[in-house]
Amino acid sequence: MMLEVKKLEAGYGKLQVLRAVDLNVGRESVGLFGPNGAGKTTLINTIMGIVEARSGDIVLEGKSINKLKTHEIARAGIALVPQERELFPGMSVADNLELGAAFVPRGKAVIKKQLEMVFGLFPILKERYAQLVGTMSGGQQRMVAIGRALMAKPSLLILDEPSLGLQPSIVAEVFERLAILKKEVAILVTEQNVRESLKAIDRGYVMENGAVVLEDSATGLATNPHVISAYLGI
Amino acid sequence: MLKKQSLPKVAAVAAIFVAIILWRPTVLIYGLQAAGLYASIAIPMGLVLGIVHIVNLAHGEIMMVAAYSSYMLCSWLGIDPYISLIPVAIITAIFGFIIYRLTIRQTLKAPELNQLILTFGIAISLTQLANIVFTSQTRKMSFSYVSASMDIGELSFGIYNFVFLVAAIVLAYGLKFFLHKTVAGKAALAVGQNPRGAAIVGIDVDKTYGLIFALACALVGAMGAMFITRSAVFPSVGSPFTMKSFCLIAMAGIGNIPGILGASVLLGVSENFLKAFRATRGWADIVFFVLIISVILGRSIRGKRA
Ligand SMILES: Nc1ncnc2c1ncn2[C@@H]1O[C@H](COP(=O)(O)OP(=O)(O)O)[C@@H](O)[C@H]1O
Ligand SMILES: [Mg+2]
Numbered sequence: 083m084m085l086e087v088k089k090l091e092a093g094y095g096k097l098q099v100l101r102a103v104d105l106n107v108g109r110e111s112v113g114l115f116g117p118n119g120a121g122k123t124t125l126i127n128t129i130m131g132i133v134e135a136r137s138g139d140i141v142l143e144g145k146s147i148n149k150l151k152t153h154e155i156a157r158a159g160i161a162l163v164p165q166e167r168e169l170f171p172g173m174s175v176a177d178n179l180e181l182g183a184a185f186v187p188r189g190k191a192v193i194k195k196q197l198e199m200v201f202g203l204f205p206i207l208k209e210r211y212a213q214l215v216g217t218m219s220g221g222q223q224r225m226v227a228i229g230r231a232l233m234a235k236p237s238l239l240i241l242d243e244p245s246l247g248l249q250p251s252i253v254a255e256v257f258e259r260l261a262i263l264k265k266e267v268a269i270l271v272t273e274q275n276v277r278e279s280l281k282a283i284d285r286g287y288v289m290e291n292g293a294v295v296l297e298d299s300a301t302g303l304a305t306n307p308h309v310i311s312a313y314l315g316i
Numbered sequence: 317m318l319k320k321q322s323l324p325k326v327a328a329v330a331a332i333f334v335a336i337i338l339w340r341p342t343v344l345i346y347g348l349q350a351a352g353l354y355a356s357i358a359i360p361m362g363l364v365l366g367i368v369h370i371v372n373l374a375h376g377e378i379m380m381v382a383a384y385s386s387y388m389l390c391s392w393l394g395i396d397p398y399i400s401l402i403p404v405a406i407i408t409a410i411f412g413f414i415i416y417r418l419t420i421r422q423t424l425k426a427p428e429l430n431q432l433i434l435t436f437g438i439a440i441s442l443t444q445l446a447n448i449v450f451t452s453q454t455r456k457m458s459f460s461y462v463s464a465s466m467d468i469g470e471l472s473f474g475i476y477n478f479v480f481l482v483a484a485i486v487l488a489y490g491l492k493f494f495l496h497k498t499v500a501g502k503a504a505l506a507v508g509q510n511p512r513g514a515a516i517v518g519i520d521v522d523k524t525y526g527l528i529f530a531l532a533c534a535l536v537g538a539m540g541a542m543f544i545t546r547s548a549v550f551p552s553v554g555s556p557f558t559m560k561s562f563c564l565i566a567m568a569g570i571g572n573i574p575g576i577l578g579a580s581v582l583l584g585v586s587e588n589f590l591k592a593f594r595a596t597r598g599w600a601d602i603v604f605f606v607l608i609i610s611v612i613l614g615r616s617i618r619g620k621r622a
Contacts, residue, residue: 132512156518168513170506172571181506184499185518230517 083108083141084238084268085129085160090138092128099124101293102138107238111264113279113286113300114272115313121292122272123165126242130162131155143237157186161236165243165272167227171216175207178215178226182233192235199266200229203259221252228259232267239263241271245278257282276313280304288313336589343588345473351584352481353546355577356539358561359487360532366571367508368525370420370431374439375561376554378533381442382408382540383549387455390544396459401541405534412533416526424525439558446551456548477546487535488577495573504528508571563608583607 087105091098099121105114114122127133129140131152140148147155156162161182170178179200183193201208204225210218215226224244231239241260245253253275260269260282273279280286286303288296296308303309336344361375372378382404389400415438423431462476494501507514507524515521547553564583568575586603590596 130516132515151520152512152515153518153520156516162516164513164516168510168516170509170513172509173502173505177502177506180499181502181514181517181519184503185520234518 084143085270086139086141087125087129088139088141090125090128090140091136092124092133093136094124094133098136099292100128101291103289103292103294105287105294107268107270109268110284111260111269111271111282113276113283113303114270114289115274115276115279115286115303115309116272116289117312118274120289122289123242124292125289126162126240126270126272129155129240130160153185156234159186159234159237161231161234161239163224163227163231163239163241163244165246167223169215169223169226169230172214174212174214175218175226176211178230179207179233182230183235186234186236188235193233196233196235200232203232203262204229220247221249224248224252224256228256232263236267238268238270241269243272243274245273245275253278276303276309333585336585340589340592341468341471342473343592344585346477346591347585347588348481348581349474349477349584350587351577351580351582352478352484353543354557354560354564354583355484355580356480356487357536357557358564358576358580359484359491359573360535360539361558361561362565362568362570362573362576363491363535364529364532365565366573367504367528368420368424369508370424370529371428371435371562372420372529372532373432373435373558373562374415374442375532375536376556376558377439377442378408378412378554379536379540379543379557380446380549380551380554381411382537383544383553384446384450385537386541386544387457387549390457397457397541397545401538404541405538408537408540409530409534412537413526413530415533416529420529421522421525439555443551443555450551452551454548454550457544459545462545479542480546483539483542484577484580488574491573560604563604566608567611579607 083106085107087103090103091100093099103125105125114125116122124133128135131147131150131154135148139146142158142160145158147158150158170181179197183196206222207225207229210222215223218226228241228244244256244260248256257278260271263269264282264284271279271283280300280303283300285299286297287294288303288309296303296306298306304314333344357376357379361372364370364372364375385407386397386400386404389395389403390397419434419438420431423434463474464476465472466475495505496502503514503519504524506517507519507521511521514524560583564576564579567579567582583604586607587600590600590603
């Protein structure tokens with residue numbers, strides 16, 4: 083198993099958000115759905131060590147990462163594309179990509195291959211290599227964030243609302259790229275745009291009020307009456 | 317991006333400088349020398365502000381600690397301050413790292429006012445400690461090379477203090493190279509721009525803060541060792557430099573290290589301009605208040621318009 087989340091509880095101050103969340107990701111692409119405020123970002127930030135877990139365990143490739151700091155979790159092989167992108171706005175595309183790989187122990191040859199892969203996925207990043215990231219559009223910045231995450235050749239790629247704030251045409255494009263990527267890396271992706279993301283995932287979870295309420299295959303979710311009425315909007 | 321607007325400004329500044337050169341060359345000479353000292357002390361403080369986001373009001377006092385350390389080393393071992401520079405830089409780096417770990421680190425997430433009060437408290441403690449250990453007596457060493465001078469026609473002036481200008485240029489462009497061309501420097505810059513983003517890519521933010529703070533202390537420590545070649549040392553010798561450094565950084569804009577060099581030239585030349593006349597000599601010390609107020613007012617007015 084790539085990632086195992088066991089009975090995870092987390093929150094902010096007096097507010098408990100996650101309630102005994104169980105979630106697994108194998109060598110596959112997994113979706114995490116749910117309304118705004120359900121706790122998807124909190125779950126991802128807890129996995130990444132940004133929010134502290136109150137109880138439960140998080141296991142990456144057999145090793146508990148529950149007590150590690152964010153930078154140690156990154157070095158252990160999880161790459162995150164945060165909801166707010168969290169790029170380095172005053173630095174070029176080149177520097178942002180370089181930093182994606184600089185602190186994760188990977189060989190030079192791997193980094194070179196990953197850079198070619200990123201350019202293959204997002205040719206615009208090659209054209210804009212020297213441009214300051216802060217001067218790019220939201221969609222382009224999203225591509226930089228995905229590219230930066232891929233540079234370290236992660237074993238698990240987590241994307242938090244990758245389509246947020248993107249034009250519909252670009253959303254389709256991003257999920258097309260994710261469908262290609264899932265052959266190379268395990269993926270956990272949260273989305274409000276369930277319809278588009280179902281094309282790029284194998285399995286999915288639905289979270290409501292901080293708890294997992296449903297888990298099924300992509301086709302199972304697509305035909306589930308609750309999912310259809312609440313998320314596919316018919 | 318401001319090319320079109322800044323061209324006339326640059327031309328105007330250049331014209332004023334040429335006029336001053338022709339009319340009172342020493343204003344420019346001594347102004348540049350003072351600018352070098354101001355900038356080389358302010359730049360490390362700007363580094364800390366740009367990356368750790370801490371206004372270190374004990375910055376000048378760390379230079380004072382370095383100046384005393386250098387004074388002690390030189391008088392005990394009979395060495396030159398330039399030889400003491402490296403051990404002193406190491407001492408202040410360790411000293412700074414300890415201060416960071418014990419105090420500043422605990423306030424990183426606290427309101428800015430708490431951080432200001434903390435570093436201000438450290439400044440006062442260091443000054444008082446120096447008072448107790450070294451007394452308020454001023455200490456001065458003299459070195460023959462300090463009196464080096466140059467004659468151009470009728471004009472004769474001291475040239476030694478140009479070392480501070482050289483130091484400032486080396487510091488500004490050395491740091492610029494470090495931050496933009498090396499991986500460690502880019503990581504530090506990334507931490508300054510977005511600490512959470514930096515942690516996500518595997519950068520140890522806490523360690524980076526500590527190392528940058530220690531680096532800044534090492535650099536201002538080296539300046540403290542050079543400082544004793546030109547000035548006397550006493551417990552409160554550092555505090556005006558804290559004030560001036562802070563003003564220069566504010567004038568340059570946070571994160572703009574070469575800009576500190578430019579702001580220092582403006583301050584140094586303006587001060588020496590006023591010192592050139594008996595009537596305005598006493599005004600030299602308030603020049604930097606006038607400059608800082610006009611820069612901040614100018615920026616606010618421009619901000620309002622935009
Ligand atoms: N930094 C924070 N501090 C306090 N409460 C937060 C914070 N971030 C999120 N929350 C709260 O936690 C709950 C879950 O939010 P979030 O994890 O962002 O949900 P989602 O990503 O599913 O939209 C919400 O009630 C939200 O208001
Ligand atoms: Mg969210």
